[in-house]
Amino acid sequence: MPIDQLVQVLVFVVMTFMTLGGGLGVVVSRNLFHSALFLVLSLGGVIGYYVLLDAGFLAAVQLMVYIGAISILILFAIMLSPGLMMQHQSQRNEQWWVAALVGVLLFVVLAVVLGQVQWPVADAQALAAPNAQVSQLGVALLGPYAIPFEVISVLLLTALVGAIILARDTAD
Amino acid sequence: MDAIAAWLTTVIPGLGLPLAHLIVQVVYSAALAFGAPVGIVVAYTYMERKVIARVQDRIGPNRAGPLGVLQGFADAVKMLTKEDITPAKADRLVYNLAPALASVAAILVFAVLPVAPGVIGTDLHVGIIYVVAVGSLGELASLMAGWSSDNKFALVGAFRTVAQLVTYEVPMVIAVIMVVLAAGSMQLGQIVAAQDVPFLVTLPVAFFIFLAASMAEIGRSPFDLVEAESEIVAGFHTEYSGMKFALFFIGEYMHLFAGAGFIATLFLGGWRGPGAGDGSILAVILGWAYFAVKTTVIIFVMMWARATLPRLRIDHLLDFGWKFMTPVGLAALVAVAVALKIPGLGSPLLRWVAMLAANGAVIAVSLVAIAWAARRSGSASLRGVAGVKG
Amino acid sequence: MAIPLYWWLAVAAGLFCIGLYGVLSRRNAIAVLMGIELMLNAVNINLVAFWRYITPQALTGQVFAMFVIGIAAAEATTGLAIIISAYRRRDTVIVEKLNTMRW
Numbered sequence: 001m002p003i004d005q006l007v008q009v010l011v012f013v014v015m016t017f018m019t020l021g022g023g024l025g026v027v028v029s030r031n032l033f034h035s036a037l038f039l040v041l042s043l044g045g046v047i048g049y050y051v052l053l054d055a056g057f058l059a060a061v062q063l064m065v066y067i068g069a070i071s072i073l074i075l076f077a078i079m080l081s082p083g084l085m086m087q088h089q090s091q092r093n094e095q096w097w098v099a100a101l102v103g104v105l106l107f108v109v110l111a112v113v114l115g116q117v118q119w120p121v122a123d124a125q126a127l128a129a130p131n132a133q134v135s136q137l138g139v140a141l142l143g144p145y146a147i148p149f150e151v152i153s154v155l156l157l158t159a160l161v162g163a164i165i166l167a168r169d170t171a172d
Numbered sequence: 173m174d175a176i177a178a179w180l181t182t183v184i185p186g187l188g189l190p191l192a193h194l195i196v197q198v199v200y201s202a203a204l205a206f207g208a209p210v211g212i213v214v215a216y217t218y219m220e221r222k223v224i225a226r227v228q229d230r231i232g233p234n235r236a237g238p239l240g241v242l243q244g245f246a247d248a249v250k251m252l253t254k255e256d257i258t259p260a261k262a263d264r265l266v267y268n269l270a271p272a273l274a275s276v277a278a279i280l281v282f283a284v285l286p287v288a289p290g291v292i293g294t295d296l297h298v299g300i301i302y303v304v305a306v307g308s309l310g311e312l313a314s315l316m317a318g319w320s321s322d323n324k325f326a327l328v329g330a331f332r333t334v335a336q337l338v339t340y341e342v343p344m345v346i347a348v349i350m351v352v353l354a355a356g357s358m359q360l361g362q363i364v365a366a367q368d369v370p371f372l373v374t375l376p377v378a379f380f381i382f383l384a385a386s387m388a389e390i391g392r393s394p395f396d397l398v399e400a401e402s403e404i405v406a407g408f409h410t411e412y413s414g415m416k417f418a419l420f421f422i423g424e425y426m427h428l429f430a431g432a433g434f435i436a437t438l439f440l441g442g443w444r445g446p447g448a449g450d451g452s453i454l455a456v457i458l459g460w461a462y463f464a465v466k467t468t469v470i471i472f473v474m475m476w477a478r479a480t481l482p483r484l485r486i487d488h489l490l491d492f493g494w495k496f497m498t499p500v501g502l503a504a505l506v507a508v509a510v511a512l513k514i515p516g517l518g519s520p521l522l523r524w525v526a527m528l529a530a531n532g533a534v535i536a537v538s539l540v541a542i543a544w545a546a547r548r549s550g551s552a553s554l555r556g557v558a559g560v561k562g
Numbered sequence: 563m564a565i566p567l568y569w570w571l572a573v574a575a576g577l578f579c580i581g582l583y584g585v586l587s588r589r590n591a592i593a594v595l596m597g598i599e600l601m602l603n604a605v606n607i608n609l610v611a612f613w614r615y616i617t618p619q620a621l622t623g624q625v626f627a628m629f630v631i632g633i634a635a636a637e638a639t640t641g642l643a644i645i646i647s648a649y650r651r652r653d654t655v656i657v658e659k660l661n662t663m664r665w
Contacts, residue, residue: 004190005564012565016573023577026596027584033319037266039596040312042577046603049573052565053614058624058631060301062606065631068308068341070599070638072334075315077642078592079327081649092587093658099586103579110575119567121615130618134298134358137628140621152632159636163643 012052019045030091032078040071054130057137175290200293204282209275213425214244219468220475227479251418259411263320270317271412271419277309278423281430286361288443288459299360300348303434304341307389310427311337317420321411329410332486336395339493340388346501347382350375350508351438354527364442372439374524377504377531379439381497386431387474388493391424394481395489428471436466504534570611578604591645591655595638602634 022042029035043066050059121127141149177192184192218233218241225232233240258267281303283293296302311334318330352358354375355366372379388395412420436442443459484492507530514526546554577600584597606627613623649655 003188008564012569019573020576020580023580023584023600026600027580027588027593031263032590032592033263033266035593035596037316039599042600043603046607049570049607050610053570053610055610055614055624055627056296057298057301058610058627060298060305061628061631063305064301064308065635066599066603068305068311069338070635072308072311072315072338073638073642074592074596075312075319076331076334077646079315079319079331081646081655091589091593093589096587099583102586103583106582107575107579110579111572114571114575115568119616121567122618126618127615130614131621132624136621137624140625145625148629152629152636155636156632159639163639166640166643166647 008052011048015045015048015052017045018042018048032091033075036071036074036078039074040067043067043071054132056132057134197293200291201283204293205279208279208282208429209422209426210248212429213422214248216425216429216471217244217247219471220478223472223475224479227476248418251415251421254414254417256414256416257411259322261322262411263322266316266320267411268416270313270320271416271423273316274310274313274423275419275426277306277313278427278430280306280309281427281434284360285430285433285437286364286442287433287463288456289449291456291459292361295359295361298358300352300358300363304345304348307344308337308341310423313423317412323411326410333391336388336391336486336489336493339490340385340395340497343381343493343497343501344385344389346498346505347378347385348438350378350505353505353509353512354523360437360442364437364444367441367444368520369524370439370441370444374527375439375508375531376528377500377534378508379435381501381504382435382439383470383473384497385493386435387477388489390427390431390474392428392474392478394477394484396478396483428474429467432467432470432474433463435470436463440466440470442466500534500538503537504531507531507534567611567615570615571608574604574607574611576604577601577607589656589658591648591657591660592642594657595641595645598641599634599638602630606630 019042022038022040022045025038026035026042029038043062047059047062047067050056050062177189177196180192180195181189221243222232222240233243236242236246258264284296284299284302286292286295314333314337315330318326318328318333321327351363351371354371355363357363357366443463445458445462447455447458449455508527511526511530512523549555581597581600581604584600585594588594588597609623609627609630613620613627617623645655648660652660654660
């Protein structure tokens with residue numbers, strides 16, 4: 001196999017270990033802080049996926065928003081409340097084996113079904129030139145997707161105000 | 173670097189061009205990753221101590237080597253030989269990982285800095301966002317260090333550090349967006365190429381906001397409440413000693429160099445200067461020299477600020493970020509965006525004049541607003557400064 | 563393309579199922595939130611993979627993924643604010659115990 005394809009497959013395998021390994025760490029770890037750090041690892045693996053898929057802007061946005069903001073938010077929430085970690089109690093509820101069974105079954109079903117669909121993959125010429133220009137994304141956000149863009153701005157403003165009001169110290 | 177890759181394909185028979193490019197990039201990154209920490213830290217710790225000493229009317233290190241130039245090496249030897257203490261209840265893996273992450277987050281910025289014409293690690297299409305995103309990895313390292321130290325002061329220090337970093341990321345990004353608007357691209361190579369007149373002259377508001385926000389992001393005085401000894405022992409790196417503390421220290425200085433290099437690229441024209449235009453070897457060497465000089469000038473300004481200004485208290489610091497820099501930054505962004513779209517601006521000169529006028533208007537309005545607020549404030553000294561009698 | 567589309571879809575399905583297990587089986591509310599973030603990321607991987615392989619000339623996949631990231635940010639913010647507020651009132655974050663709205 002030519003070397004750049006080999007490198008791609010190698011990077012894909014490494015990123016899969018990061019993502020899926022991190023994901024397993026999130027749901028299995030007993031220490032909540034370690035779970036949050038495994039989440040950061042998993043999200044880092046997803047950044048690698050986006051770079052492999054030629055979506056560079058999305059990779060940078062994922063790094064900035066998920067790792068730079070959401071993960072820090074989760075870590076803050078964990079650290080601000082000392083009893084939150086539940087260090088001496090079990091982290092799994094009683095039906096965890098049902099959840100595991102459901103998860104495994106769903107994965108098997110999805111893997112089999114997705115493997116049998118004939119995906120209408122684009123032809124080689126279109127595949128070699130993906131449209132990932134940042135300027136095009138900007139034009140799209142202000143053109144065809146202007147309404148969802150405005151709506152998500154309002155949503156983020158609402159979430160900001162709502163979070164401040166909810167988490168405000170009620171003593172004052 | 174393309175030239176070096178092409179030369180490699182001629183020297184080694186059978187080497188394809190992509191593999192040659194890969195080899196050049198790997199060698200460049202390895203040189204940076206191994207050379208930068210040592211070189212930068214040794215040089216700039218010496219410079220810092222000398223500059224601050226001269227500002228404070230003393231001499232500074234002059235024992236280790238002629239004029240004290242080997243002081244950095246002496247510090248390194250001291251750090252290496254210190255005992256490596258780990259607190260008993262510290263979370264081992266996270267505790268050991270945090271300083272490494274802090275250094276790595278700083279050094280990742282070097283990959284996109286254009287240090288000379290044609291010499292850049294990789295000219296990403298989203299170079300600007302990459303730098304901002306990688307800067308946010310350092311916050312994670314602070315949190316990990318503060319939490320895993322099992323020390324209340326370290327935890328509070330980590331909270332304050334992350335609050336400060338998150339606060340000052342916003343004006344930093346706004347200032348960077350102004351530069352992107354003016355240059356028309358997020359590629360750092362393009363931004364350097366668009367600076368026939370450096371953006372320092374046409375976008376002064378962006379420059380000042382970015383300089384102040386960078387100083388806060390790096391954690392230097394006057395924003396260094398989180399690590400000052402008289403305030404909170406040593407903040408999130410209280411429990412670190414020996415080589416791990418040295419890694420935090422190295423991370424801070426590399427962040428300083430990366431931040432100053434980024435400012436030099438965005439606002440001072442990067443490697444541009446007389447003689448660094450064409451593709452010859454002389455141009456590359458001159459480009460390196462110009463970049464190094466500009467970065468050192470910015471670092472000198474930051475050290476000057478550190479030696480001169482008193483520390484900001486944490487609530488003042490956060491207020492300054494949210495209530496002053498973010499509104500001024502947003503106003504300047506809107507003004508620059510409007511100024512760039514005024515119809516009839518054909519030549520670049522008119523565009524620069526329009527941007528400068530927009531920035532000037534924002535500066536004037538904010539000075540008037542500050543004077544108005546000072547006149548109405550309760551503090552007599554502020555009223556005196558604003559010119560109110562009695 | 564060295565990596566067939568099916569691999570991407572399989573990885574995304576795996577991540578989704580891991581997130582699902584996290585949501586269904588953990589007692590701590592923040593751990594449930596982290597499982598939800600994993601599921602949202604799996605969806606994003608799917609969106610971007612489909613964009614890349616089936617319609618690489620259109621921009622819909624990337625824009626959709628960006629909106630999902632934005633909505634995930636809003637949801638994580640609000641969820642964590644609710645969890646902190648609930649912790650202050652009831653001194654617990656175990657989801658089984660936060661049950662005053664049940665019959």
